[in-house]
Amino acid sequence: MQGKGTAVCLPADIDTDVVIAGRYLRTKDRSIWATHVFEDLDPSLAARLKGSVIVAGKNFGCGSSREQAAIAIREAGVVAIIAPSFARIFFRNAINIGLPLIESDLTCKEGSTVVFDLSQGWVETEGKRHTIRPLSPRMSEILTAGGLVEYWRAHR
Amino acid sequence: MSTLSERILGAAAGEYVDRKVDRAYAHDGTGVLALEAWNAMGGDRLGKDSDYYIQFDHIAPANNSTTATLQHELREFAKRSFMHFSDIGCGICHQLMSEGIVLPGEIVVGADSHSVTPGAFGAFATGVGATDMAAIWLTGETWFRVPESVGVNLTGRFTGAAEAKDLALTYVEKLGMDGATYRALEFVGESARNLSIDERLVLSNLSVEAGAKAGLFYADDVTVRYLKERGHDVAPQVPESCTYRQELDIDLADVVPLVAMPHRVDTVKPVEALAGLPLDQVFVGTCTNGRYSDLARFARLVKGRKVAVRTIVIPASAAILEKAIRTGVLADIAEAGCTLGTPGCGPCLGYHMGVLGEGEVCLSTANRNFKNRMGVGGEIYLGSVATAAASALKGEITSPEAA
Numbered sequence: 001m002q003g004k005g006t007a008v009c010l011p012a013d014i015d016t017d018v019v020i021a022g023r024y025l026r027t028k029d030r031s032i033w034a035t036h037v038f039e040d041l042d043p044s045l046a047a048r049l050k051g052s053v054i055v056a057g058k059n060f061g062c063g064s065s066r067e068q069a070a071i072a073i074r075e076a077g078v079v080a081i082i083a084p085s086f087a088r089i090f091f092r093n094a095i096n097i098g099l100p101l102i103e104s105d106l107t108c109k110e111g112s113t114v115v116f117d118l119s120q121g122w123v124e125t126e127g128k129r130h131t132i133r134p135l136s137p138r139m140s141e142i143l144t145a146g147g148l149v150e151y152w153r154a155h156r
Numbered sequence: 157m158s159t160l161s162e163r164i165l166g167a168a169a170g171e172y173v174d175r176k177v178d179r180a181y182a183h184d185g186t187g188v189l190a191l192e193a194w195n196a197m198g199g200d201r202l203g204k205d206s207d208y209y210i211q212f213d214h215i216a217p218a219n220n221s222t223t224a225t226l227q228h229e230l231r232e233f234a235k236r237s238f239m240h241f242s243d244i245g246c247g248i249c250h251q252l253m254s255e256g257i258v259l260p261g262e263i264v265v266g267a268d269s270h271s272v273t274p275g276a277f278g279a280f281a282t283g284v285g286a287t288d289m290a291a292i293w294l295t296g297e298t299w300f301r302v303p304e305s306v307g308v309n310l311t312g313r314f315t316g317a318a319e320a321k322d323l324a325l326t327y328v329e330k331l332g333m334d335g336a337t338y339r340a341l342e343f344v345g346e347s348a349r350n351l352s353i354d355e356r357l358v359l360s361n362l363s364v365e366a367g368a369k370a371g372l373f374y375a376d377d378v379t380v381r382y383l384k385e386r387g388h389d390v391a392p393q394v395p396e397s398c399t400y401r402q403e404l405d406i407d408l409a410d411v412v413p414l415v416a417m418p419h420r421v422d423t424v425k426p427v428e429a430l431a432g433l434p435l436d437q438v439f440v441g442t443c444t445n446g447r448y449s450d451l452a453r454f455a456r457l458v459k460g461r462k463v464a465v466r467t468i469v470i471p472a473s474a475a476i477l478e479k480a481i482r483t484g485v486l487a488d489i490a491e492a493g494c495t496l497g498t499p500g501c502g503p504c505l506g507y508h509m510g511v512l513g514e515g516e517v518c519l520s521t522a523n524r525n526f527k528n529r530m531g532v533g534g535e536i537y538l539g540s541v542a543t544a545a546a547s548a549l550k551g552e553i554t555s556p557e558a559a
């Protein structure tokens with residue numbers, strides 16, 4: 001799986017309450033989540049996410065298990081998230097909805113182009129190529145299928 | 157020799173395994189999304205040989221018609237598919253699973269991050285998101301990466317007003333909020349065995365605040381007795397000597413009353429350092445500190461006096477509520493001027509029944525104080541039940557040792 005986007009830099013320890021606040025959860029309307037994503041961090045961020053690759057600090061997605069956090073980010077048009085580490089439930093959730101996560105210690109430069117190839121295991125930015133930790137075989141299968149719903153549709 | 161997680165999952169740390177889930181649970185928040193995913197997967201009947209539960213606790217009772225409609229769909233689904241269903245007022249999912257349902261050695265998965273809580277019974281209990289839960293409904297199974305473990309070695313006894321919550325904040329501070337990511341905590345040592353089930357539940361509950369995948373105690377005589385009273389005959393688990401990836405030694409005698417500062421659970425200060433900070437609200441409850449022993453301790457401290465700030469007390473389950481009524485604990489709390497809520501999460505996740513206004517400050521016995529969690533612009537300090545009682549009586553953060 002390959003992808004490309006413009007880097008948006010975020011700090012460490014982004015929790016899922018900040019990704020999408022509890023007050024927006026009680027709906028099935030996904031566009032609401034996309035509109036209010038990261039609102040409590042920076043209200044102007046949602047509008048800048050289309051076609052972006054989020055490059056964040058460690059422990060991205062900690063806290064609540066709310067899958068709406070991963071959905072909100074994907075629905076806002078984010079191509080992938082790169083961070084040195086992710087909270088484990090967020091990791092599963094993102095892969096389960098088909099949003100690629102990349103574990104890498106990349107230095108973020110806002111607006112730079114980020115290219116990645118998950119099957120070959122690298123991410124490239126600012127003319128430098130970094131190797132990344134591969135996903136487990138099961139997670140790659142789920143991601144390649146487009147998410148866990150699609151995976152189970154194909155595997156039953 | 158294996159860690160408890162390795163024993164229960166039947167493989168060595170680092171391996172990926174597919175395992176039958178003994179018990180799977182979801183609540184009104186995550187259940188709605190899981191049901192959507194289930195429908196999209198073409199779900200028809202539940203996977204065999206697992207027990208499935210849905211508990212309504214997050215917005216209970218429903219706060220508006222949108223919520224009520226979503227809950228109605230999920231309620232109908234739970235009944236139609238023969239899940240164990242607990243409606244509003246029964247209590248918080250983690251507490252219900254801890255009242256004689258989860259047993260030692262089981263694999264338990266909940267669609268909520270605090271599903272680490274029943275690890276207190278020697279089960280491997282962990283949280284997942286909604287789509288993972290839908291897949292478990294479908295197959296009764298899921299995959300795990302067997303975690304490395306951190307041994308949290310407990311010695312000594314509490315002194316002064318320190319309690320399990322202060323101990324939990326102590327280890328979260330030491331590990332940091334991602335210090336145990338992808339790992340399990342195992343609470344061991346002579347003092348782990350001296351802790352009551354209620355105290356163990358507090359320690360297991362907070363383990364996810366250090367990023368952990370699970371927080372386990374070995375089932376021992378205390379566990380066996382607790383489950384016996386609830387109709388189960390179980391055997392204790394005998395620890396094997398094993399190698400932990402990391403070890404943390406805590407002497408309970410060194411634990412002092414603490415508060416976690418807004419907006420991070422791992423940033424703590426002694427309560428004393430914040431003494432005098434004015435409060436707008438005190439909240440006692442949640443899957444961390446809403447158990448009978450918590451309410452009884454709170455009642456003992458406020459009995460015959462009046463709270464000086466609005467104080468909300470919410471029992472974690474109907475069983476706790478009933479016991480607190482029978483023993484008079486609830487009367488003491490009401491007479492002290494506290495407001496009572498329906499068993500459930502209350503304002504913990506910022507939806508209803510006591511959310512904060514802009515600039516308001518709350519001392520809460522919950523487990524999480526992220527920005528805006530309990531209401532936009534509100535500030536949450538986390539502390540113990542004794543700290544909540546002392547602070548409620550003065551209307552400002554107060555050390556339980558000064559009271």
Ligand code: SF4
Nearest residue numbers: 270442443501504505
């Ligand atoms: S009480 Fe709070 S932390 Fe516990 S399950 Fe409910 S919302 Fe989550």
